Amino acid sequence: MSNTADTVWPEHALHIESMDLDAQGVAHRADGKVVFVDGALPFEVVSANIHRKKNNWEQGSLIEVFRESSQRVTPGCPHFGLHAGACGGCKMQHLDATAQVAIKQRAVEDNLWHLGKVKAETLLRPIQGPTWGYRYRARFSVRYVVKKGVVLIGFHERKSRYVADTQHCPILPAHVEALLMPLRDMIGRMQARDTCPQIELACGDNVTALVLRHLEPLSDADLTRLRDFAAQHGVQWWLQPKGPDTVRLLDDRQVEQLSYALPEFDVTMPFKPTDFTQVNPHINRVLVTRALRLLDVQPHERVIDWFCGLGNFTLPLATHAREVLGIEGSEALVARSRENLAYNQSLRSTPLAPTQFVARNLFEMTPELLTQDGVADKWLVDPPREGAFALAQTLATLKEQPELRQGWVPPKRIVYVSCNPATLARDAGLLVNVAGYRCTHAGAVNMFPHTAHVESMAVFELS
Structure with a gap:
């Protein structure tokens, strides 16, 4: 569709003026009511599915873009988006990285x-x-999905308590992203797979540490699995049975800090x-x-x-x-x-x-x-x-x-x-x-x- 000034847009079209701190496009209706549109970018003309209404504002998600921003780009991660199951770790991958900085x-x-x-x-x-491979700290949720017989490890889905089915995460360092699927496989073989809700990542300059939160004592077989994984992938395992003050190295012989x-x-x-x-x-x-x-x-x-x-x-x-x-x-x-x-x-x-x-x-x-x-x-x-x-x-x-x-x-x-x-x-x-x-x-x-x-x-x- 033409971008000329005399273009006639659909009556329900929203003209996005800016972006708020939750990465939502912001528009105003003729009556002055503010509309927040998830997935829309400044200067776009869009239609939205409104799912929340208040006296002075409405909130919705993007349906169609009639006029696209020149700053809209293809997201770098296959799990980014507005669809059900999309990862909620990032909100602005559809916006050019330089434009993200300008908005901030x-x-x-x-x-x-x-x-x-x-x-x-x-x-x-x-x-x-x-803009990629920068995230040296992260807290991943872990969930064993009984019906599917798989372990999910990653951030939560957008606006959901469920864990996204994350197989790639390009904001992580490449060597950590490569661990996602092997981690899923290892946790899936553990006896404690139902009671390990979280893995915390901490990368130093030379050491990659993974902190496993476990709600029950780990068996000797599970400890062996963790040691084998550490040896194969060059990581340190730390165990956290309760609060942060209970964190300890799995293997004290790993002296590099x-x-x-x-x-x-x-x-x-x-x-x-x-x-x-x-x-x-x-x-x-x-x-x-x-x-x-x-x-x-x-x-x-x-x-x-x-x-x-x-x-x-x-x-x-x-x-x-x-x-x-x-x-x-x-x-x-x-x-x-x-x-x-x-x-x-x-x-x-x-x-x-x-x-x-x-x-x-x-x-x-x-x-x-x-x-x-x-x-x-x-x-x-x-x-x-x-x-x-x-x-x-x-x-x-x-x-x-x-x-x-x-x-x-x-x-x-x-x-x-x-x-x-x-x-x-x-x-x-x-x-x-x-x-x-x-x-x-x-x-x-x-x-x-x-x-x-x-x-x-x-x-x-x-x-």
Whole structure:
């Protein structure tokens, strides 16, 4: 059909204007009602099957495309789509990878303005990398389907609790994708095939670990199957009978540890397979480098790394600063970060700056708690999806009530790494509109290509 301006579209056609953070096309009816269309792309004209209606909005799925976007592409995975049984791991494979990044960049800008009333003075070039084979962390559901006599291993189906029949997954590293069918076969032969609901993947630079969640003790025969699989495919098996603290190596003789390197800083980060690490190591290396460049730490400065985790930013900071303090809510992660500090100190020819790690509930911050950590020239903040509201709110309180400072002064620069543009915008609103900072830079980080997940980075400078 012609794309000219005078084309007459069917009466029920929807003109897609944009894409939301759930990767749905957004249109408006003549009466102003918003329509969300799963599978539609910006600037397309489509028809949709409406399956949910509210007073001000409707939601549906794509039926037909009358005018196709120039950014629509053939998905790279055979399990992607809107059909029944389609894998729900990705939502944007039908959109050109460059256009995905542009939409995420726009989402960061829109959230900052609409939710926080903040506009960055400079937009950072989005951080992006490989769009396939990037996912070094994943949590696969496992289900033995009795009627079919098969084991399914993969992500859930779209909008469903069922496990997708996944035979390929090109967002995984090639050597992990090649394990999907052999894993299905091995689990299918296990006596405990009904009581192993999950396999967690953790890839380091040189080690691939698989954590098997099992609800009952494993027989000697099943343990032998796991050992044979590990020997054949070059993986480490870890067993998890209960919570994350019960995880242990199947074979203690496998001494090579999981780790990833940050070569620019001569830092290596060992980790356990259930520790939090970034899904995408390619992006993480660029992210750390850019964060430190934007923070511009000088040799005489003290820095605090809030929500420091394993020390992903802390140890690189310790190669630049006079002193570093890492603060994290999890006692287990603080213990691991201390181990990582000692490990790197033992390997380096030049020492790291004096570095301490402490555990603290960062969602219950007060002026008294904040000021007791002393004055820091700069902060790096990398919170979970909930954001750093208590931290930003406390900075705002100290701005409005200077008598609480007692000689304490706020950091002159903050680099905020976010995995949720909405909570970044909320916190940015407090920092800029109350606490006296300017948002000098902001930009998207495409940590999860082909998904609607948006990560970002923003820089705040004390006015």
